Amino acid sequence: MPPVELRRVRDPLANVPTPQPRGTVADSFALLDPARTAVITGAGVSTDSGIPDYRSPGSPPRSPMTGQAFRASDANRQLYWARAYVGWERYQLFRPNSIHRDLAALIPGPVITQNVDGLHSEAGSRSVVELHGSLHRVICLSCGRVYTRGWTQLALAELNPGFLATANVTPIDVETNPDGDVELAKVDGFRVPNCPACGGLLKPDVVYFGESVRPEVASAAEHAIEDADAVLVLGSSLAVHSALRLVRQAVRAGTPAVIVTDGPTRADDLATVRVVDRVAPYVTAWRHAVT
Numbered sequence: 001m002p003p004v005e006l007r008r009v010r011d012p013l014a015n016v017p018t019p020q021p022r023g024t025v026a027d028s029f030a031l032l033d034p035a036r037t038a039v040i041t042g043a044g045v046s047t048d049s050g051i052p053d054y055r056s057p058g059s060p061p062r063s064p065m066t067g068q069a070f071r072a073s074d075a076n077r078q079l080y081w082a083r084a085y086v087g088w089e090r091y092q093l094f095r096p097n098s099i100h101r102d103l104a105a106l107i108p109g110p111v112i113t114q115n116v117d118g119l120h121s122e123a124g125s126r127s128v129v130e131l132h133g134s135l136h137r138v139i140c141l142s143c144g145r146v147y148t149r150g151w152t153q154l155a156l157a158e159l160n161p162g163f164l165a166t167a168n169v170t171p172i173d174v175e176t177n178p179d180g181d182v183e184l185a186k187v188d189g190f191r192v193p194n195c196p197a198c199g200g201l202l203k204p205d206v207v208y209f210g211e212s213v214r215p216e217v218a219s220a221a222e223h224a225i226e227d228a229d230a231v232l233v234l235g236s237s238l239a240v241h242s243a244l245r246l247v248r249q250a251v252r253a254g255t256p257a258v259i260v261t262d263g264p265t266r267a268d269d270l271a272t273v274r275v276v277d278r279v280a281p282y283v284t285a286w287r288h289a290v291t
């Protein structure tokens with residue numbers, strides 16, 4: 001398998017109309033045995049927790065930093081970490097919602113997620129495949145050691161004692177981006193910690209745009225799809241290749257795919273059942289239907 005690069009076409013669904021439903025909710029429940037279903041979740045699952053979605057109606061266009069830009073210069077890393085330092089104060093307060101809790105109760109197998117917020121694990125899901133990593137971990141680009149984001153936040157605070165006052169921001173009031181950072185005009189003088197073990201560069205353990213999903217993670221997701229009798233996509237427009245390819249893999253193997261979002265996705269033509277609705281009431285209804 002070639003590396004799965006995280007790619008996204010700019011607004012590929014901008015002019016796509018709201019899809020037509022295919023089949024009924026009851027049809028979808030008939031296909032979904034919780035013990036045999038692979039679930040793929042996207043940003044639409046965490047919006048109920050307060051984390052914004054890149055694709056929500058009215059959300060401003062954003063250009064997340066690419067992995068290439070992060071590695072390219074001290075100035076870019078300073079900008080990234082200053083934004084992340086301020087953004088984390090609010091981001092760390094986001095909690096799982098009913099979708100995370102219902103899935104944790106329903107699904108014994110892996111939940112494959114595009115989200116980097118860690119909320120499936122926090123809700124109690126025992127097996128989570130984090131396609132794009134987690135903002136709760138920070139990795140050294142030289143030696144590969146992994147640190148918690150909490151430790152990193154303390155290190156950032158120690159290095160930048162007056163930053164919040166100088167930047168004139170109250171973190172809790174600042175609008176957080178889906179990546180957990182905020183827009184900041186001035187990052188002059190912000191200091192970035194290096195790996196305590198080897199002095200290497202520290203980077204959030206997430207897949208940036210232009211980077212590849214880790215081979216072992218991509219492989220775990222493929223196996224989960226292989227083993228499943230049905231695939232359920234929740235709250236993802238499948239605009240990034242890493243999740244879209246999993247749905248294509250399932251459909252090629254003859255595995256039924258159920259897609260639940262209230263907007264268009266890139267796999268609407270592949271869905272066995274297409275539910276056009278919000279995710280939370282759907283998952284709650286599923287839980288009631290099987291318990």
Ligand SMILES: [Zn+2]
Nearest residue numbers: 140143195198
């Ligand atoms: Zn290191």
